[in-house]
Amino acid sequence: MGGLPRILGAAMGLAARRPLAVGLLVSVLALAGGALALRLSPSTAADTLVGRSSASWQATQREHELFGEDAVYVLVKGSVARLVLTSDLERLIGLEGCLGGNPPAGAEVKGGPRGPCARLAATKPAKVVFGPGTFINESVRQIGAQYDATLSGITENAQKAYDAAYRLAIGKGYSKARARKAAGEIRRIAQLQNFRAAAQIALKYGILKAPDVNDPGFVSRLVFQGGKPAGTPKARFAYLFPNAGSALVQVRLKPGLSDAARRDAIAQIRRATQVPDFALRNGGAYVVTGRPSCSPT
Structure with a gap:
């Protein structure tokens, strides 16, 4: 520590004797530092906050691998x-x-072959997309498949129950007529059970046929909370519908994208919301938020 005062004293003496030279040196150093600073860009990468060997960083990486990173919100x-x-x-x-x-598949790409949809289909920067449209469409598909399978299984399952009961009755020494009668009772019970399962699905979702995205009654029961003011989304869907006046689409980008790829992805997402085919006609509007993280160049 004793050497530090001597160094500072010598520097101050030099500044007093040669103020112009020292001023020029300081200016040169400041300009050099400014030039180096301009070559840096901010980074939101996880490893700028925690070390790569830490449990937090590793957990974050696993999450990114599963769900993507750098969320862009529409x-x-x-x-x-x-x-x-x-x-x-x-x-x-x-x-x-x-x-x-x-x-x-097989349809014309919205926005044309040089549009944002064609570009996103070619580059595929998104790991996953969470949105109200995808959620409702997938719900329709899964509930419809369950409902159709239940209905189609009524006859098939009843016949299987009949055949099994008939074989069991014959094996126990029943006459064919008695075995057929017993198996017939089992078939009716099996049919009732399958009808009950179909009725439970129908009552739960208020449907008498497989649901459709164009069925306002089904969509309303799926999305909105009963007993609340009209148009109030269910609380468990807050990640899709934060409130009655907004919906949220989340685009999780693939981990490991370059800065240029992130910037291009966000630019294409913005362009996609401006494609006329996607323009909302009942008072809604899209707002894209989110910025790509950058790393030093």
Whole structure:
């Protein structure tokens, strides 16, 4: 520590004797430092906050591998009811498919071959897309498949129950007539059980046939909370519908994208929300938020 005062004293003496030279030196150093600073860009990468060997960093990386990173949000401003209970739902489904790089098979790509959907389909920067359109569409598919399978299984399962009961009765020494009668009773019971399962699905979702995204009654029961003011989304869907006046599409980008790829992905997402085919016609509007993280160059 004793050497530090001598060094500072010598520096101050030099500054007093040669102020112009010292001033020029300081200016040169300041300019050099400024030039180096301009070559840096901010980074939000996890390893700039915690070490790569830490449990936190490793857990973050596992999450990114599963769900992607650098979320980009498309906020749909406007009444949720007018969004999901009108033809705007199909437009939102189309937009979410575009953002995920998954245009409908065999259909013309919205926005044209040089548009954002074609670009996103070619580069596929999204790891996963969470959105109201995808959620409702997938719910329709799964509930419909369950309902159809239950109905189609009524006759098949009843016949299997009949055959098994008939074989069992014959094996116990019943006459054929008695075995057929016993097996017939078992078949009726099996049919009733399957009808009950179908009725439970029908009552739960208020359907008498497989649901459809164009069925406002089904979509309303799926999305909105009973006993609340009209148009109030269910609380468990807050990640899709933060409130009655907004919906949220989340695009999770793939981990490991370059800065240029992130910037291009966000630019294409912005362009996609401006494609006329996805324009909402019942008062809604898209707002894209989110910035790509950058690393030093």
